Amino acid sequence: MKSKYQLGDDAADALREIGNIGAAHAATALSQILHQTVEMQVPQVELIPFDEIADVVGGPEAIVACVYLKVTGDLSGNMFFIQSLDSAKQLTGEVLSEVKQVEVLNELEMSALGEMGNILTASYLSSLTDFTKLKMYPSIPYISIDMAQAILTIGLLSDAPMGDYALVIHTSIHNSKAMEKAHIFLLPDPGQEVVLLHALGMEIQK
Amino acid sequence: MIHKVGMADAKAAKDGDSLRTLGLGSCVGITLYDELTKVGGMAHIMLPVSNVDKEVNPAKYADTGIPYLLEMVLSLGAAKPRLKAKIAGGAQMFANAHGLEVIRVGPRNVEAVQEALGKLNIPIVASAVGGNFGRTIELDCTTGKLGIRTAQYGESVI
Numbered sequence: 001m002k003s004k005y006q007l008g009d010d011a012a013d014a015l016r017e018i019g020n021i022g023a024a025h026a027a028t029a030l031s032q033i034l035h036q037t038v039e040m041q042v043p044q045v046e047l048i049p050f051d052e053i054a055d056v057v058g059g060p061e062a063i064v065a066c067v068y069l070k071v072t073g074d075l076s077g078n079m080f081f082i083q084s085l086d087s088a089k090q091l092t093g094e095v096l097s098e099v100k101q102v103e104v105l106n107e108l109e110m111s112a113l114g115e116m117g118n119i120l121t122a123s124y125l126s127s128l129t130d131f132t133k134l135k136m137y138p139s140i141p142y143i144s145i146d147m148a149q150a151i152l153t154i155g156l157l158s159d160a161p162m163g164d165y166a167l168v169i170h171t172s173i174h175n176s177k178a179m180e181k182a183h184i185f186l187l188p189d190p191g192q193e194v195v196l197l198h199a200l201g202m203e204i205q206k
Numbered sequence: 207m208i209h210k211v212g213m214a215d216a217k218a219a220k221d222g223d224s225l226r227t228l229g230l231g232s233c234v235g236i237t238l239y240d241e242l243t244k245v246g247g248m249a250h251i252m253l254p255v256s257n258v259d260k261e262v263n264p265a266k267y268a269d270t271g272i273p274y275l276l277e278m279v280l281s282l283g284a285a286k287p288r289l290k291a292k293i294a295g296g297a298q299m300f301a302n303a304h305g306l307e308v309i310r311v312g313p314r315n316v317e318a319v320q321e322a323l324g325k326l327n328i329p330i331v332a333s334a335v336g337g338n339f340g341r342t343i344e345l346d347c348t349t350g351k352l353g354i355r356t357a358q359y360g361e362s363v364i
Contacts, residue, residue: 050252051212060228061342063357068300142300142309146357149229150340151299153213157232157253157311164214164263 007167007193012045014200015169015193019043021131022124023171023184029123033116034094036175043171050164053152057082057183060149065105067117068142068154071125074134075196076189078155079124081117083182085145088113091182105145114141120184132199155187167193208344211235214266216249218278219347226344230295232312234268234319234335235343237292238275238328239350240284246347247279253311254318268318276326291323292352292364294334294343301338312336332364 007015020043031038054060065088067081083091085105092109095116105113118141125136144151156166169186188196211217211227219225221244227235230250239246249271256267264270280286296316300309316335323330334341334354342355355361 050214054229061357144299144301144338146299147229147231147340147342149213150231150233150297153229153231153233153252154299154309154311156213164266 007045007047011193011197011202014197014202015045015167016043018128018131018196018200019045019169019171019186021127022169022186023173025123025127026120026171026184027173029119030116030173030175033119034091034175036094038173038175040171040173043169045167045169047165048168050156050166053156053166053168054149056168056170057148057152058084060147062148063146064148064151065113065145066143066148066151067114067121068144068151069117069121070139071136072139073136074199075136075192077192078185078187078189079121079138080152080155080185080187081120081182082148082151082185084180087180087182088145091116110143114143117141117143124184124186132196134195134199152185155185158189166190211248211250213250214252214263216247216265216271216275216278218245218247218275218282218284220245220282221348223347224344225347226342228342230341230343231297231299232295232309232315234293234295234312234315235341236272236275236319236323237343237345237352238279238284238289239292239345239347240279240288241290241350242288243283243285244347244350245279245282245284246345246350247275247282247284248343248345249275251315251319254314268315268322272319272322272326276328286326286328289328290331290350291328292332292345293319293323293330294341294352294354294364296335297337297339297341299338299340334362334364
């Protein structure tokens with residue numbers, strides 16, 4: 001099944017820049033919390049078939065720790081801050097200055113993880129607002145630790161005009177220590193990329 | 207042979223084969239099985255009701271996906287009066303998420319699936335729905351058993 005909907009190169013570049021600005025601010029925020037250097041990769045902008053969306057984070061059944069925030073306002077969409085369970089334990093351990101050697105995250109660690117997702121998302125979105133003048137309001141952070149695909153589905157639930165594809169603006173970040181890659185995803189709701197591109201002064205080609 | 211059923215996808219298979227779908231969260235996996243001919247089918251629906259856009263994939267919605275799956279198993283030789291359904295999924299993945307409409311989609315999917323099967327007079331003989339965890343399911347077309355795997359609560363067979 002081929003998507004009838006294609007993203008032009010200019011549009012992809014513009015959206016990649018959105019990801020760049022947002023993720024850079026999010027990485028800076030994380031760096032300030034951790035007092036460490038945080039590196040980020042060049043964002044990717046892709047139309048990904050639903051079935052392949054979890055592959056970026058290790059496959060449909062990979063167990064991940066995810067913070068999800070619903071975005072409303074001039075732009076509606078979904079933000080995910082997602083990483084392996086080990087990585088999440090390490091990250092919360094650094095923030096709380098204690099790493100416990102147990103398999104699951106306790107209540108305090110869950111709360112810390114949610115707050116990190118909150119801060120990263122707020123940094124990401126507020127830099128986008130500065131840039132595009134679009135107002136965006138994140139929900140409170142929701143946390144789930146489970147199979148990647150089961151979690152990510154929540155960002156795919158609107159009726160997509162482009163078929164079973166999602167527009168994903170994806171950046172991965174990691175700190176200089178052992179923290180594995182953490183991923184920041186912005187999934188605009190279907191059709192919302194037009195809003196983003198308009199705000200950047202671009203017309204979308206159909 | 208194991209046939210992989212993707213998201214918003216449906217497939218049917220015969221004796222000796224299995225059907226598997228990974229990582230059901232709020233989505234619902236529906237299986238139809240005919241014990242006599244050992245024909246089975248599996249659909250992975252994402253949303254309860256299809257919109258007016260006719261070009262959409264029928265397997266994405268409960269209301270269109272179940273009749274679509276029914277046609278598939280009938281074409282492999284299943285007989286409708288013998289079909290039994292099992293369903294799994296429909297979880298609410300973010301347990302603390304009250305008031306966010308999109309979070310409620312799991313339970314609404316389950317209701318829509320039950321209604322669609324009811325309309326077709328296909329009995330639901332087993333279900334593993336709800337909760338706040340993901341499920342991977344596999345239907346063995348030789349036995350009609352549905353295996354369920356979870357991240358936190360182990361494995362079971364219904």
